[in-house]
Amino acid sequence: MPEHVSVFQQIAVVIxxxxxxxxxxxxxxxxxxxxxxxxxxxxxxxxxLPGQSQAPAQESVPLTAYEQDAFAGLVRQFGRR
Known part of the structure; x- marks a missing residue:
C-alpha cells in the first residue's frame, strides 16, 4: 500500500x-x-389534453404579386443547395 495515499482516498476510490x-x-x-x-x-x-372534436379548418391567405415573387425566389434559392 503506498505510503502517501490516505485511508480516506482509498475508501473514495472504492466507493x-x-x-x-x-x-x-x-x-x-x-x-x-x-x-x-x-x-x-x-x-x-x-x-x-382534451380530445379534439373535429379537424381544424384549413386556412389560406391570398398572396400579393410581390409575395409570390419573393416565395418563388426563395424556392429557387433552396433548390440550388
Missing amino acids: LAVATVAWVVGLVRLVRVVAFAPPQAPRLPLGA
Whole structure:
C-alpha cells in the first residue's frame, strides 16, 4: 500500500468504483429494456389534453404579386443547395 495515499482516498476510490459498476449495470439493463420492448405510441396522462372534436379548418391567405415573387425566389434559392 503506498505510503502517501490516505485511508480516506482509498475508501473514495472504492466507493467510486462501486458507483461506476452500479451505473454501468443500470445502463445496460435500461438499454436492454428499451431495445427489446415493442414500440408503443406515446401515452399522455389522462386529462392532459382534451380530445379534439373535429379537424381544424384549413386556412389560406391570398398572396400579393410581390409575395409570390419573393416565395418563388426563395424556392429557387433552396433548390440550388
